[in-house]
Amino acid sequence: MSLKIAIVGAGSIGFTRRLLRDFLLVPEFRDTEFRFQDISATNLDMVARLCRRDIEANDLQAHIVATEDREIALRDADYVINTARVGGLEAFKTDVEIPLRYGIDQCVGDTICAGGLMYGQRTVPMVVELCHQIERFAKPNAILLNYANPMAMNTWAALDESGVETIGLCHGVQGGHRLLAALIERHVNQDKQEDDVDFQAVTKQDVDIVAVGINHQTWYMHVVHEGIDWATKLHPLFEAAPDVAANEKVRMDMIRRFGYFSTESNGHLSEYVPWYRKRPDEIPEWTSMAHWIHGESAGYLRVCTENRNWFEQDFPRWLKEEPWKLDGATRSDEHGSWIVEAIETGRTYRGHFNIRNHHTVTNLPTDCVVEVPGYVDRNGMSIPQYGDLPLGCAAICNNSIQVQRMAKDAALTGDVELLKQACLLDPLVGAVCNPPEVWHMVDAMLVAQAEWLPQYTDAIPEAQRRLANSPDLSNSTSNGAMRREVRTIEEMRAQQA
DSSP, X not given: OOOEEEEETTTOHHHHHHHHHHHHTSGGGTTOEEEEEOSOHXXXXXXXXXXXXXXXXXXXXXXXXXXXXXHHHHTTOSEEEEOOOTTHHHHHHHHHHHHHTTTOOOSOOSSSHHHHHHHHHHHHHHHHHHHHXXXXXXXXXXXXXXXXXXXXXXXXXXXXXXXXXXXXXXXXXXXXXXXXXXXXXXXXXXXXXXXXXTOXXXXXXXXXEEEEEETTEEEEEEEEETTEEOTTSOHHXXXXXXXXXXXXXXXXXXXXXXXXXXXXXXXXXXXXSSSSSSSTTTHHHHXXXXXXXXXXXXXXXXXXXXXXXXXXXXXXXXXXXXXXXXXXXXXXXXXXXXXXXXXXXXXOEEEEEEEEOXXXXXXXXXXXXXXXXXXXXXXXXXXXXXXOOOHHHHHHHHHHHHHHHHHHHHHHHTOHHHHHHHHHHSHHHHHHOXXXXXXXXXXXXXXXXXXXXXXXXXXXXXXXXXXXXXXXXXXXXXXXXXXXXXXXXXXXXXXXX
């Protein structure tokens, strides 16, 4: 087929390499031209060298064009994949560290809450610019597959501001799906040992799900295994797995209060509602340090920093390792390659996608971006209408949607007051901070991130003056209620040994 696929932000080394492998495992795509684009020449060179080794080792006809020029990457592209993180880890650090000074303790900070809203201010303009460049340089009807967070805001802005078909892709639903399959497997086997002849393995393929909501706040409305729908019966399955329950206290409490299981991890989910991270002394009651994703303060920032340092130090060793070998069993459940395969070959794919609502979920706004089940084939994407979410689930989503709407519009217009209002209305921010503190914090974040916020160029000097002429309201001394220090390369090596 000789497709041309552009990956913007391709310097995300592990993720880009995984996406490439997924595409190469489709027989029709083994002569694809991949365009890797990134503003970091160093990262671009490293990922291109590793991926070229993989291609050559498998004697494939695919090839890679690596460029810092987005126009070159997009020229005549059939599909564009966006994985860019505007501002990189330098900006991400301020998304987490500055709110901490005001008492806002985030595990990730990339969706809503103070960090996610500022991330949107940097990323939304870039995504809109990318869409306009796709319209100019890519093939007519080229599709944008957006992996960049904040997912809902980015996808919403792309659909509002351009004619590019944009689909938001996330793996949160798949992650929760795997956990549910594991819990059901435990239940159906109960006291059996895994080597028992009657032991019944349960995989994702054995559990049919329907998840509905918004990105990172999607609810499993159906969880069917062998004709039984577990969607409203999940709490006992968690309680019967103490090792899981110890790490999922927020998600279990949400099942208890609202009746349904939410897709996103314990730590992520705890940021989106006002109840679990507002009091520093209570955060340990709801989170776990077994893995950062269970709620560690600034956990994702730590892991991203460690991974970057590790890769930069260990890249020569990676080059000495055996290249990846073509093996269909290694194809991931990231949606990207499956969607393109379905469109190009007609082989139907079912997944969960971030798209414009258009009455799919009838008690969420029609113009917002929802995460819902859909089907893809040669005719494109088809989305069945779902109907109403339960009122409690819809209310939680609606709280976030209004914050997303305001922050997205602020990012497009450079409206400081709208951004501050969005931040004040954010569930966790509003539970922790009073209005003067929110206004002061947003000014501090605008000043700290000025180089990545061109739409606020005229407003930032005023923010600087306000900060200089007002009391410092960043009065929290906490470095995070559940925080680990970034490990050195030597510490990571010692722990892996």
